Amino acid sequence: MLRKNIEKLLNQYCAENKSNTPDFILADYLMACLESFDNAIKARDQWYGVCLKPHNIKIKWKSKFKRPDEVGDISMQKLKTRNNNNE
Numbered sequence: 001m002l003r004k005n006i007e008k009l010l011n012q013y014c015a016e017n018k019s020n021t022p023d024f025i026l027a028d029y030l031m032a033c034l035e036s037f038d039n040a041i042k043a044r045d046q047w048y049g050v051c052l053k054p055h056n057i058k059i060k061w062k063s064k065f066k067r068p069d070e071v072g073d074i075s076m077q078k079l080k081t082r083n084n085n086n087e
Contacts (some may be wrong), residue, residue, distance in 0.1 A: 003031050 007027035010016055016023045045052055 003027050006030055 004027075007023045010023040010026050016026055019026070041052075
């Protein structure tokens with residue numbers, strides 16, 4: 001249903017014209033992006049040892065790692081180094 005609605009909106013706004021890509025291909029791509037983002041969020045939650053659910057008001061962080069809002073702008077290299085050191 002969502003995928004079909006995205007396809008219709010892309011077509012309605014002629015959003016496929018700029019890339020000359022059919023709207024159904026763009027809709028598939030956007031759905032894959034959403035799925036990939038969901039997987040990244042699950043990996044993040046696992047990394048921090050939390051289970052975030054809708055309507056959680058406050059999460060207590062029990063980790064030696066900083067909360068995401070405390071991390072700021074970290075380069076990918078620093079993240080890779082930190083991940084390798086923790087393995």
